[in-house]
Amino acid sequence: MVVRPQQYLEYIASLLNVKLGKICLNNSVYTCVIGNKTISGVYNIIISLLLESKSNLSGTDPLEKAEIQQWIEYGVVYAVHIDNPHNLKQILNELNGIFATKTYLVSHKLTIADVLLYYILLNFMKKEKYFNVSRWFDNLQQDTLLRQSHKIIDFNTNYLVSVAPSRH
């Protein structure tokens, strides 16, 4: 089992306010209709949604665009396997390292890369231990447009843990 593309693509489409056609599996490639074009491949779908929306979540220079591409790939190829406890640990560990020195994945602003990872991690966020990921996640979920109908994950205990660390 993996996190299915339908789960996050719909959230992204709704955040970007773009109409997303039905997602079908054609010869093991996800395709869907955006606008009046048929797009195949999850990465292409995300980029098309972004282009369609003209939102400011894309990168501004080639380097940022490349980094965003990398993180989208990381998300749709690798992070979607987060439902496996072993992977979960590894992914959160990796991201925790990344967010130790960065506020957002790419550059110094919110991009589609953060948004995608947020929707993939949504149901797997572990409190405590991964302070940096939690901080990033908490910051993102305060945006009601981004969070949509999801419940806010309460990180208050995180704050307590940082003040008075205890062993589990």
Place this chain on the structure above:
Amino acid sequence: MAAGTLYSYPDNFRAAKALIAAQYAKANVKIAANFVFGETNKSKEFLTKFPGGKVPAFETNDGKYLQDSNAIAYFVSNDQLRGKNEYDRAQILQWIGFAKNNAGAQEAFQRAKDDMKVALTVLNSHLLTHTYLVGDRITLADIAVACNLLNPYKYVLDPEYRKPFGNVNRWFNTLINQPEFKAVLGTVELCSKAAQAGAIKEEGMATNCINDIGDMGNNNLEKNKKKKMAEFDQISETYNLIILRVRKKRRRNRKRNNNQKKEAPKKEEEPTEELDAADEICAAEPKSKDPFDSMPKGEKVVNLTINYLFSEPLTWMISNVATPTKMRANRFHTFWENFDPTNYSIWYCEYKYPQELSKVFMSCNLITGMFQRLDKMRKHAFSSVCLFGEDDNSTISGIWVWRGQELAFPLSPDWQIDYESYDWTKLDANSEETKKLVEQYFSWSGTDKGDRKFNQGKIFK
């Protein structure tokens, strides 16, 4: 929307607060053209608008006036920056207060480095669980604290020092890379290696900061913190080298002065000391341009007078009781005769925060520390700064003479650490009052405005 004119000297981190806030709010804030620090803000016109005479100061297009950087920043910002509810707004005030008390750039230089560490630790643990200081967006709190940390990050907090504060670093980096911050601050380069003297550009500041770190290292030694010891060892060593270098420089200058006095036009003697590590550092340093180069050159005779007047300050100034008054008067006569008011100016300075002065020896260190940071000014300036009163009831004031008619400190970033803590008044070289004042300060006598007796004096030359 707020629109108006901001008065400040260039690169003022306090003014930057208001300018960044204005960037976010898209408020139309212009910087006053032709602002000359020490002149514009001392003019009658300015003082009637802003009685404190301090900058940054703000004048709205419809003729309202505001002082204090935080107040101005608040005024020109938008609702997002001001906080979305009462609790957020209260927290923002809390952080602005924190910035003022703990993370002040200028204060940080003067205070023990420990305080800076404490402040950064507080920030670091807050930023572990928070992306920004208040709420989930950048607010005035972030702007205020980041601007106060701007100079420390640029000049003091080298990678080794800032390493334990990863969350603060991340937060600071994110902020200075926001387009609104960049529009005001440009690209901010973080202090790269204060621990290696070869890379030191800001000599004065670095010496001072290393001074502070060095002191701290010693404290920790006593506390048996072995780990920290190792951390500071390297820095202390560099610090010692720099102190050595400064002393040597001074020794050499003194020698040169003595040679001049004998009027021996011999070639300058090669320094007899062997080159040591300190000299090597000296040599490796890029030769800095003298900020006074742009000034018209004064009559040589003035330099000679200065040398003459100050050649033996210890013999005739300190023991002014023993020196016949006549002789002193003669010296001053020669000074006034040769003083060149077109190329030199006389200034009176007064320490702004006398209520903060406690022990006399600490206040003296404050003065000598300032002199040390102004090292490069020695060629073109001299002064006598005096401390009046006793422990817990004292004031600092002094008389300065330097080349040029403007306040000299903005000429070099090295010199801008201390001067803001003083009020500067330009004196009229021809008036009797000035003469009296100058003679009082240079003969180390009399009392201050509050009738406190002269306690100690320091000469900068």
